[in-house]
Amino acid sequence: GAVVSQHPSRVICKSGTSVKIECRSLDFQATTMFWYRQFPKQSLMLMATSNEGSKATYEQGVEKDKFLINHASLTLSTLTVTSAHPEDSSFYICSARGPSFYGYTFGSGTRLTVV
Amino acid sequence: AQKVTQAQTEISVVEKEDVTLDCVYETRDTTYYLFWYKQPPSGELVFLIRRNSFDEQNEISGRYSWNFQKSTSSFNFTITASQVVDSAVYFCALSEVIQGAQKLVFGQGTRLTINP
Numbered sequence: 001g002a003v004v005s006q007h008p009s010r011v012i013c014k015s016g017t018s019v020k021i022e023c024r025s026l027d028f029q030a031t032t033m034f035w036y037r038q039f040p041k042q043s044l045m046l047m048a049t050s051n052e053g054s055k056a057t058y059e060q061g062v063e064k065d066k067f068l069i070n071h072a073s074l075t076l077s078t079l080t081v082t083s084a085h086p087e088d089s090s091f092y093i094c095s096a097r098g099p100s101f102y103g104y105t106f107g108s109g110t111r112l113t114v115v
Numbered sequence: 116a117q118k119v120t121q122a123q124t125e126i127s128v129v130e131k132e133d134v135t136l137d138c139v140y141e142t143r144d145t146t147y148y149l150f151w152y153k154q155p156p157s158g159e160l161v162f163l164i165r166r167n168s169f170d171e172q173n174e175i176s177g178r179y180s181w182n183f184q185k186s187t188s189s190f191n192f193t194i195t196a197s198q199v200v201d202s203a204v205y206f207c208a209l210s211e212v213i214q215g216a217q218k219l220v221f222g223q224g225t226r227l228t229i230n231p
Contacts, residue, residue, distance in 0.1 A: 034219065043206065044160075044221045057216065091158055097217065104150075104210070104219050106160040 002028050004096050006107025013084055013114055021079045021110045023094030029074040030096035034104075035067075038091040050077050084114040118142065119209050119222035127228040128197055135193045136225045138207030142188075144168070148210040149190045150219070151181065155203045163205075166190065197229045 003026040013019050023033060031052050036044040048064075050056040050071035058064045066088075068080040077096075081088055093109040120139045128134050140149065151163040164174060166183050174181045178195045194201055207222040 032217070041226075043223045046218060046220065049216055049218065093158075093160065095219065103165070106152075106162075108157075108159040111158070 002026075002096075002098065002103070002105045004030075004094065004105045004107040006094055006110060008110060009108060010111045011113070013112070015085055015114055016083055018080055018082045019084055019112060021081075021092055021094070021112075023077045023079070023096070023107050025075045025096045025098070025105070028096075028098050028105075030077075030098050030105075031074060032097040033071055033077040034095040034097070035069060035077075035079050036093045036095065038093065038109075040091075044093065047079075081112065084112070086114045088112065089114045118211075118220045119207055121205075121207055121222035121225050123225045124223070125226045125228070127230060129230050130199055131196050133193060133195050134197050134227065134229075135191055136205050136207075136227065138190045138192065138222060140188050140190065140207070140209045142209060142211050144211045149183065150208040150210065151190075151192050152206045152208065152221075153203045154206060154224070160206070163192075194227075199229045199231055202227060202229045 005024045007022050033050045035047045037047050038044045046059050047062045048056045048058045048069050050069045052071050052074050056069035066082055071077040091109050091111050094107040095104045118141050147168045149166045153161040171183050180193045182191045204224045204226045206224045208219050210219045
């Protein structure tokens with residue numbers, strides 16, 4: 001079946017540093033990818049939608065300069081959390097639209113802890 | 116307005132009991148998709164089912180069954196003869212076009228605990 005590989009699965013970083021999370025579709029092309037954030041015991045909140053070759057579209061309240069999204073190829077999207085702070089600690093999960101038109105394939109998530 | 120409502124925050128039952136997780140959605144689209152996902156403690160999302168708005172047939176897969184009722188905008192999920200391994204958070208989600216873009220929006224989730 002379709003697989004989306006997300007790395008790293010877990011990362012701890014110091015406050016003020018930047019962290020990059022990769023999301024790669026392994027056996028299908030994903031023109032659209034989504035990034036979600038999930039705080040403990042809460043739902044998945046959509047942060048942004050990235051389309052290959054164009055700028056990401058951010059949801060209301062999400063700082064685009066803080067959460068940089070790059071979708072340079074049909075199989076890779078990255079989320080960079082810049083100048084991370086403890087309040088950015090969360091579970092980040094990506095999703096690729098596909099392989100079927102109305103299907104969504106999720107990565108396994110990245111647990112970010114900022115100390 | 117909340118697009119997907121899962122009113123049950125937590126449910127706890129004893130093993131072998133049947134349990135139903137409720138999901139009510141809101142959309143103006145005539146074409147949309149509904150999903151159920153399971154999220155175990157490890158965090159990854161496990162896809163359970165996708166249903167399009169034109170298919171109101173109920174679905175059964177082993178111990179799992181889904182009841183889709185457009186008249187009440189509900190897409191409920193029932194686990195029959197629950198097992199401890201069913202313990203997880205379950206999310207209902209709606210895929211629709213929002214401002215020209217296809218998006219998947221999740222409900223708040225229901226934390227299901229099956230006690231031995």
